[in-house]
Amino acid sequence: MPFEDDNRVAARVETGLIVAGFAGMLLLLPRLDWGDGSVRYFQLTALLERGTVPEGKYSMVGPLLSAPLWLIGKIVGSPDWWTLRYNTLLLMGGVAFVWFALRDRLPRPLLRRFILLLVVASMFAHHQLGYNGEMFTAILVLMGTVALLKGKAWPGWVTVAIGVANTPATLPAMALMTARRIWDVRRLRWVLAVCAAAALVMMEAWLRRGSPFATGYEADDHGNRTIMPYSGLPGFSYPIFFGMLSLVFSFGKGLLFFAPGLFLPVRQRLRGLPTGRQLYDVWLAFVIGLLLLYAMYWSWSGSSFWGPRYLLFAAVPAAFALAVRCYRPGDSALADVVTVLALGLSIWAGLNGAVFGDVDVPNVCWPDGAGQYEAPICFYTPEFSALWYPFVAGAKPLIAGQWIYLAYGLSVGVYLLAGPLLRVAGHMRTWVVLGAARIRAVQW
Template sequence: MSIRAAERPTNHVPREADNRLAATVETVLIIIGFAGMLFLLPRLDWGDGSVRYHQLTALLEQGALPEGKYSMVGPLFSAPLWLIGKIGGSPDWWTLRYNLFLLVGGVAFVWFTLRDLLPRPLLRRFILLLIFASMFAHHQLGYNGEMFTAILVLVGSVALIGGRTWPGWLAVAIGVANTPATLPALIMMVAKWVWDVPRLRWVLVVLTAVGLVMAEAWLRRGSPLATGYEGDDRGNRTIMPYSGLPGFSYPIFFGVLSLVLSFGKGLLFFAPGLFLPVRQRLRDLAAGRQLYDLWLAFVLGLLLLYAMYWSWSGSSFWGPRYLLFAAVPAAFALAVRCHRPGDSAGADLVTVLALGLSIWVGLNGAVFGDVDVPKVCWPDGAGQYEAPICFYTPEFSALWYPFVAGGKPLSAGQWIYLTYGLAVGVYLLAGPLLRLVGHLRTWMGFATARIRAVQW
């Protein structure tokens, strides 16, 4: 492939039948799901999401540029929603749904850009999984900054594969500027792109993101090197041996283990599709393979950086907060395995288990969240010795605590969404489960024949 062709892919997806009824059903499921998120689920207004909202309000009402440590890049893009709400008397209603609107816009862009580069059934399954069976279901409830960064990186990377190279990289750079700690992840992604497209000019993308970060720091804090984290940025001292230290002081070995394997924060439980092999199933889908590799490079950068952060856990936030983008390649891998199943019963069983867990991640995050868990692990708000319980103990993981303590009472809207989400989950699981049943029937037939052939 020539350099120019690699920069502007002209991949042609293999012709695959697209069942019109299935397309209609899945499109309706997606639309109703978004409507349920918009009108049925309550919003989360706490933590730094609340801080960002009040900073935006101060900027738009008083013209005061906040000096706080949280980036205003993402919130600035929500200003039109705030203004629409202000006219109608409810700026918080509109603004606190900003992350949901980002998710809607992101999946719409993914669909219209990739619909001729990937099989459409695969693409719809990917979108269904992102909405109903990933960490995005929880993050869309609040106003935190991780959603903006994840969606901009998703949109930008898809634009690259769709042939819009410079706009794509600009979107990625803006998303990274909203979360400066993701710069190492950007470097990993750019390095992968330069490896595939051997032109050093793409290093300018990293410089652009750095320039945006420094420009915001200069405007808000008076110095391009002022991050806002120069003070006593550290957690409380707990029973954990490396707690109470500032900055990126956590041993990377323990950080990686915790972010991958811990019951309360581990990617193995919150994004199980990330660990499923799919490259062989993508061998004739160049666009899918390129995207998947770029996404994995970004996730690897996130993992290695946040593994060293003193607050690698994201504190009382639900799941591995800073690794939201890992949900993208995880959902894609599951979609690929469902769309292109293998011949092995063991592989189908692994797919079913990972898919079932992912569906619960989405339902748990959207409906139950982690509202009750902090009452156990941070009863006084300080998290002196109880925090490790929520990090490492399965009973107090946000995923399983509702089964232990029953969870908080659900509203009527949450019950409706939970019921609908379960129905979508059954739809997503139907194909892999039927294949597994087919394997089981084959085994039973073989076992029956062997038993009948046994003689004294």
């Protein structure tokens, strides 16, 4: 399908902003080397240095593919420096693949805006700082689904299966996404892709823990008992109703605040863009599957991790929806105002995650390691949300690189908001002119 001519100046500016963002991520921002990411790193180190096969519960599918970075770092004397940039390189590779695969299937201004939002103004900006596994799964599912729509069905499904195998709990999300794709193309054989992902999960469990059914998450895998009525229980014991409410609306973990674009209607604006519509549908199906499962998980919150940790993939359809609404703004003043609010919040979420993170929040919410009363406050109270805590307690001291990235991110935010804000200003001017005309028409 032919699209309108691209604006060369805008193309160069936006490409430059994307490249600058990646350079800042790689070279300016400090890394996060705590939590599950550090466990995965030590498991990889033990495997490569001593040949010790880890028996822990965290998958090694993603970390294994970072082995070349670890080996390069070992040669030059800094394996942690190289390995801790793995997630940033995954994000770079993922968006590069998306660009080259879709540049002739979607309008290029729309595609560039989507990538810029994904890099700078989404939850990916925080996740790329560490070595946790959610980035690997999200990027491979993104690449795999794009390959599907590109006509590379089997490579696409294999890529999705590998990404899902790295986070076994995403199997139900893959099943729902596959069902959506089967409905669209009427090809029942794609059920085999879900079977392949399940087989990979079971194979890893067998090799590492001696049984295909040994997940590593045993009956004693649970959190501390707090004031919350369903805390301290293992597995998927959380009431789904409360879990869904919390994952969507809570100030500290809710998608409404960390990925607001997810809740914007865009279906009508995707008319004439069949590739965009199909991608949005399969992405949304995957996110719904994640929500349904993790709403029942005892650790639905992701504990002290910044934002809705397990729902990183929700940033993909959220960024795409915002990009579509900026590309096709429509005529409604209210819609433009909503777009500005969602876009502004997304920009802040990306900047907050990249620069401020949640380093101070765990010290407040888990002062004794248990957080019997404090942890629920951080999940549900706006003052202790990672998004707003820097305004309450004052920002932590920033290093020079963080200041530079913050200035860059604010510049990107101004660029992204300029168009929607001008449209809102146009609506306001129209209202003022109409109001003045009515006042002049008033007679005694």
